[in-house]
Amino acid sequence: MRDFYWNRHPDSPFATLIRIATTYLHPEVDELEALQKLVKRESDEMHTFKAELRKAINDPAQLPDDELSKHVRYEDGSPEAFLRRLWRDLYGEEPIDTPEHP
Amino acid sequence: MAAIDQSTGHGHIRHEGWVTEEANMRRAVYLEDPAQLDMTKRLCGIDGLKPNDKRHKCAELATRITDPDAFATAFTRGAEHPRVRAVIATPYDPGVWPNPILIPIADLLGKDGHMYCTGWQLEPVDGSMDAAISNRRAWRTAMAEGRRPDVPQPAARPVPTFEGGTLLFLVGHNQAQDGYEIVNMYPQPRDDDLCVVTDRSSDERFLLEPAPR
Numbered sequence: 001m002r003d004f005y006w007n008r009h010p011d012s013p014f015a016t017l018i019r020i021a022t023t024y025l026h027p028e029v030d031e032l033e034a035l036q037k038l039v040k041r042e043s044d045e046m047h048t049f050k051a052e053l054r055k056a057i058n059d060p061a062q063l064p065d066d067e068l069s070k071h072v073r074y075e076d077g078s079p080e081a082f083l084r085r086l087w088r089d090l091y092g093e094e095p096i097d098t099p100e101h102p
Numbered sequence: 103m104a105a106i107d108q109s110t111g112h113g114h115i116r117h118e119g120w121v122t123e124e125a126n127m128r129r130a131v132y133l134e135d136p137a138q139l140d141m142t143k144r145l146c147g148i149d150g151l152k153p154n155d156k157r158h159k160c161a162e163l164a165t166r167i168t169d170p171d172a173f174a175t176a177f178t179r180g181a182e183h184p185r186v187r188a189v190i191a192t193p194y195d196p197g198v199w200p201n202p203i204l205i206p207i208a209d210l211l212g213k214d215g216h217m218y219c220t221g222w223q224l225e226p227v228d229g230s231m232d233a234a235i236s237n238r239r240a241w242r243t244a245m246a247e248g249r250r251p252d253v254p255q256p257a258a259r260p261v262p263t264f265e266g267g268t269l270l271f272l273v274g275h276n277q278a279q280d281g282y283e284i285v286n287m288y289p290q291p292r293d294d295d296l297c298v299v300t301d302r303s304s305d306e307r308f309l310l311e312p313a314p315r
Contacts, residue, residue, distance in 0.1 A: 001204065001268060001270075001290055001292075001293055002204075002268070002292065002293070003204060004201070004202070004204065006201075019201060022201075022202065023199050023200070023201050023202060024199060026161065026202075027159035027160050027161045028161065028270075028272060028286055028288070029199065029202075029272060029274075029286075030152075030159050031199060034197065034199060037197055038197055038198065041197070069231065069232050070231075070293075073161035073162055073231075073235060074232075074235070075159070075235050075236055075238075075239045076232075076236065077232055077233060077235075077236035078232055079232075
């Protein structure tokens with residue numbers, strides 16, 4: 001890998017999602033509990049992360065090629081399965097379709 | 103190396119020369135953690151560093167720097183690299199892990215530095231690395247539970263070269279929980295040096311006997 005996706009495409013609509021998922025969930029890090037605490041913070045970054053995760057679940061075809069897979073290397077078998085599992089791990093039973101700021 | 107060993111990191115435990123080529127391969131294929139010194143647990147895929155017998159995880163690659171001098175040199179030069187220094191100097195937040203950093207191998211070990219690196223890549227399943235990683239977990243779980251796996255046995259092949267590759271640095275929390283430090287460092291090949299199989303007659307896939315339970 002020459003450089004990370006978020007450095008190559010800092011303005012991508014999924015740059016924050018891929019960056020944070022990589023930083024906390026890549027197998028060499030594996031810090032889901034830390035991410036679970038982090039997402040409870042009321043910050044612009046966490047709002048962006050949640051919005052991007054919601055957008056990716058609702059329309060995974062928008063994700064850039066296989067960048068999520070190549071960066072995070074999840075064991076779920078597909079980006080769709082990973083994203084839905086991640087939502088459950090982070091936000092529990094909260095509906096995916098409910099907008100953050102209606 | 104003694105200083106590295108005093109840190110919270112595990113780069114020298116999983117990605118340095120003491121890990122044999124076979125152990126590195128078995129990590130990629132069977133999720134056997136070379137840091138796990140209890141062989142029964144290692145063969146069951148239990149992580150050697152995390153508490154409570156957590157299952158070991160590995161990406162599609164298991165890589166290492168084969169020479170201790172080269173490993174220590176890369177680590178020391180990386181620790182002095184401006185991009186790493188900038189991350190370590192970030193104001194400490196106990197709830198935040200800094201983003202990983204990539205530095206070209208040649209920048210830290212010279213133009214031939216890639217020759218100190220070896221690694222194994224999980225064999226894709228039907229062209230998919232997602233499927234290969236998922237299958238490997240299913241296979242590992244079935245074997246650990248004494249069941250017959252209903253997925254293909256995992257396989258891996260050597261990374262052909264690390265020329266043009268990078269060293270990935272992970273920065274995390276120090277022992278005192280009051281600052282950041284390097285917690286992992288391992289080599290990565292260039293993207294386009296992976297998954298390229300054009301001549302099956304020279305196929306070097308390794309299908310090992312399943313580890314005994």
